[in-house]
Amino acid sequence: MTLKSRLAGLVAVLLICAVAPSAFAQVQITIIPDIDNGDIATNNNALPASPGVNGSGVLVVGSLIASSPLTATVLRINYPGPITALASGSASFAGGANCTIGGTSALSTSAGTGASFVCNNGVGVPSNDAIRISGASGVFASVGTATPLLNTTNQRIEILLPGTTSTNVNSSSGSFRLVGVRINANGLTGAQTVSASLNTSVNNYLIGSPSTGTVINSLNPGIAALAIGLAPGNGSIGGVSTNPGAGTATIFTNGNVARSIGSFILTEGCASCWRSATQNSNNGGNPAAVDNSTQIRLTFANVPVGVTLNLSLNTGTASSNSSLAATILSGTSITSASSTAIINFTGSSTTQIETLEVDFTTTTTTTAAITTPGSITVTATTFPIGTGTGSDPTLTSVTNVPTESAGYPTFTDLEVGPITLVNIVPANTTLLMPYAITLPPYDTGLALANTTSDPFGSGTGGATKSAGTVTLTFFNTPATGTPTSFSLTTSSTVRPGGGLASDGTLPSGAVWTVLLSQLLTAAGQTGNFTGYIFIQANFLDAHGTATISDFRTYSLTSNVLVLPPPATTPRTAPSGGAEALNN
Numbered sequence: 232m233t234l235k236s237r238l239a240g241l242v243a244v245l246l247i248c249a250v251a252p253s254a255f256a257q258v259q260i261t262i263i264p265d266i267d268n269g270d271i272a273t274n275n276n277a278l279p280a281s282p283g284v285n286g287s288g289v290l291v292v293g294s295l296i297a298s299s300p301l302t303a304t305v306l307r308i309n310y311p312g313p314i315t316a317l318a319s320g321s322a323s324f325a326g327g328a329n330c331t332i333g334g335t336s337a338l339s340t341s342a343g344t345g346a347s348f349v350c351n352n353g354v355g356v357p358s359n360d361a362i363r364i365s366g367a368s369g370v371f372a373s374v375g376t377a378t379p380l381l382n383t384t385n386q387r388i389e390i391l392l393p394g395t396t397s398t399n400v401n402s403s404s405g406s407f408r409l410v411g412v413r414i415n416a417n418g419l420t421g422a423q424t425v426s427a428s429l430n431t432s433v434n435n436y437l438i439g440s441p442s443t444g445t446v447i448n449s450l451n452p453g454i455a456a457l458a459i460g461l462a463p464g465n466g467s468i469g470g471v472s473t474n475p476g477a478g479t480a481t482i483f484t485n486g487n488v489a490r491s492i493g494s495f496i497l498t499e500g501c502a503s504c505w506r507s508a509t510q511n512s513n514n515g516g517n518p519a520a521v522d523n524s525t526q527i528r529l530t531f532a533n534v535p536v537g538v539t540l541n542l543s544l545n546t547g548t549a550s551s552n553s554s555l556a557a558t559i560l561s562g563t564s565i566t567s568a569s570s571t572a573i574i575n576f577t578g579s580s581t582t583q584i585e586t587l588e589v590d591f592t593t594t595t596t597t598t599a600a601i602t603t604p605g606s607i608t609v610t611a612t613t614f615p616i617g618t619g620t621g622s623d624p625t626l627t628s629v630t631n632v633p634t635e636s637a638g639y640p641t642f643t644d645l646e647v648g649p650i651t652l653v654n655i656v657p658a659n660t661t662l663l664m665p666y667a668i669t670l671p672p673y674d675t676g677l678a679l680a681n682t683t684s685d686p687f688g689s690g691t692g693g694a695t696k697s698a699g700t701v702t703l704t705f706f707n708t709p710a711t712g713t714p715t716s717f718s719l720t721t722s723s724t725v726r727p728g729g730g731l732a733s734d735g736t737l738p739s740g741a742v743w744t745v746l747l748s749q750l751l752t753a754a755g756q757t758g759n760f761t762g763y764i765f766i767q768a769n770f771l772d773a774h775g776t777a778t779i780s781d782f783r784t785y786s787l788t789s790n791v792l793v794l795p796p797p798a799t800t801p802r803t804a805p806s807g808g809a810e811a812l813n814n
Contacts (some may be wrong), residue, residue: 257299258370258401259439260306260392262427264446268581269501270416271525272450275617276315276640277416279446282503282581283510286365288410289425289446293370293389296440298402301370302434303394310388310446311423312414318362318379318388323555331592343419347620359520360512362388362411369405379409388412392436410513417643423447452500453525453613455584457647460496462547462588464714480593481799482538483771485658486601487695493652494545494590497527497611503581504523505555509746510579511640522639527574528614529589531565532649533607537599540565540607540652542572545588548557554580565591573614593653603653604798610648617641656798659699660773662766663792663812667747669760672781675747677728677791680769684740696731696739699769703750707762714762719754727753737768766791 265287270277280287293607367375375636380389382693388409395401414423426443429436437600481489499505506525514520522698542563546555555578562572579585595601615638667675679701687693702720709715719725722735728745730737737743751760766775775791792812794802 257294257295257297257435258293258301258404259437260427260429261292261294261439261441262308262425262444263292263441264288264425264444265290266445267447267503269449269451269503270447271453271500271504271613271627272416273453273613273641273643273645274412274640274643277447277450278413278511278513278640279310279425280410280412280513282506282513284513286408286410287513288365288408288412289444290406290408291371291427291755292406293392293404293436295402295404296437298400299435300397300400301393301395301436304392304434304436305430306390306392306436307382307409307428307430308409308412309385309392309426309428310412310414311386311425311711312416312419312648314362314381314383314388314412315665315813316360316411316413317356318381324573346652357521359413359514360639361526364390365408365410365600367405367407370401371405371407374407380573394434395539413640414570415766416447419450422449427594433602436811450675451504452647452683453504453642454497454527454611454647455500456496456498457609457611457650457651458473458496458498458772459494459650460588461494462496462586463549463552464547465545465588476590478481479799480591480653481796482593482595482601482653483658484604484655485695485697485771486537486597486599487596487658487771488593488604489656491593492591493593494588495609495650497587497589499585502584505576505579505585506581507556507576507578510581523639524576524616526576526614527587528612528616529562529572529574529653530610530646531572531607532609533571533605534565534567534570535599535601535655536567537596538566538601538653539594540591541594543590544574547586547588549578550788551583552585554578554583591652593809601655603655604657606651607653607655608649608651610646612644612646613642615641616644654799655704657769658697658771659796660768660771661793661794661797662768662773662775664764664766664777665779665792666779667760667764668760668779669747669751671759672783673785674782676778676780677743677745677747677750677766677775678778679737679743679766679773679791681737681739681741681743681770682772682774683770683803685772693731694772698736698738698769699771700736702767704765704767705750705754705756705762706764707760709761711757717754717756719750725753737770739770742768 265281267279267282358634362379364375382389422445424443424445427438429438457480476492476494478493480491480493483489508521508524511524512520542559546552557574560573560575616776617637683694683696685693689695700721702718704718706716721731723733726735727749728743730741730743732738776788777791778786778788780786795811
């Protein structure tokens with residue numbers, strides 16, 4: 232044999248080897264997933280498909296290369312996280328599901344049921360939301376009657392592709408969709424993909440391209456932000472709110488409500504994170520396909536006995552929020568005994584990031600237990616709650632697939648916040664004397680009035696009568712040396728000047744008059760004083776004047792300045808950049 236003929240023979244052998252796989256692979260399998268543009272990173276039952284689209288899932292396409300007999304083959308669709316949905320156990324799904332722990336080694340390719348068993352004791356996901364095959368046609372026409380097998384160990388769905396006989400060869404292409412698969416998204420980040428493979432490549436089925444595809448574009452927080460504010464379009468001019476409901480409420484420790492209304496906002500973590508029950512499904516708009524919408528649970532803390540927060544929702548007027556609709560399922564009235572509220576979305580855009588406003592009105596009873604300063608706060612999380620692990624009572628311990636005991640879908644608890652909604656501030660008045668002096672013959676006189684007695688009456692805006700002690704904090708600036716500070720609180724044994732009651736309180740309707748020199752003596756201080764004094768009257772509506780005099784020819788009187796309550800208006804961050812002082 233010549234060298235030329237030997238080379239020709241070798242080339243022929245190589246060509247035969249190169250084309251052999253294609254010659255035996257007469258139906259080429261590709262997958263085209265439908266895509267979820269964004270889902271919640273704590274979703275225990277994330278839907279890797281287009282939300283709210285009937286039959287959305289992974290499209291499996293079989294393209295005919297050449298007519299040939301086929302041998303039953305297992306198609307494996309691999310998912311990026313634990314599968315937390317169940318496959319229908321029969322044409323009439325009744326809570327059963329075909330599952331396997333070991334994989335396809337025990338799978339009977341003739342029946343597709345070898346290692347399957349009912350894996351959740353007959354209690355499963357909503358009956359219209361099972362893992363299922365839809366739209367099977369052509370070479371895959373019989374796949375529609377088969378049951379997808381859930382392989383919990385390998386996080387995949389296994390589907391038996393049909394075989395033929397040597398005399399009954401296949402001459403068709405075909406397709407079907409795998410619908411209803413859900414995954415536990417906890418711990419996953421970024422885009423999520425699926426991939427397809429076969430248990431064998433010698434049965435005239437061949438994996439083609441694409442054999443992978445994105446099913447979720449991104450995973451995001453369900454709630455991007457929780458803050459005091461208003462929904463878009465609810466009003467501001469130059470960045471300053473024109474809605475009187477914006478902000479926090481204020482309650483005094485005497486039970487009086489200084490500001491009863493407030494509002495806060497929840498901002499969506501991604502455009503398709505908030506969904507109605509219909510959007511949470513891919514069952515053709517059947518609201519019973521899943522148990523619930525993407526809900527939000529609000530948890531309120533430190534609500535005193537006798538205080539009630541009445542809640543309502545507001546979606547604003549901006550076009551970006553025009554599709555948003557929500558109701559409060561429970562908890563419209565928040566108290567110390569009922570401190571949670573559940574928000575249910577009945578409509579939402581999957582292309583716009585939306586903002587929901589929660590308005591509240593604060594009321595108190597005459598016996599409200601408000602004695603110490605503090606604050607009422609709120610946190611928020613997506614809801615219903617389920618941990619998404621085998622220890623979760625909503626999941627079966629053996630196969631880690633869900634039941635409906637907590638609802639479906641569920642989320643892992645991730646609280647956002649807290650933020651302060653209501654400030655509980657002391658029922659007192661803070662005043663400032665910017666300048667006071669005791670330098671003989673000069674002295675400073677203080678007149679402090681308790682004006683909680685007035686002619687207006689409580690029903691027409693008048694004050695509530697109350698008495699209280701007075702605390703003075705002195706800041707002395709000596710001619711030489713380091714400035715010093717000291718304080719004095721009136722009591723039954725410390726009652727300098729005139730006008731205080733025997734217990735050291737200043738009664739409603741009374742005026743306390745006292746000299747600075749008398750205050751210094753009561754505080755155990757000696758020598759001269761030049762500086763400023765903070766006065767905290769333990770009652771509301773205190774007002775005063777200060778007079779510097781030599782008691783002969785010179786006298787200068789000015790009003791004592793009233794400060795906003797520092798508990799709600801911090802002096803380190805005054806509104807408008809400057810401290811507000813009133814007479």
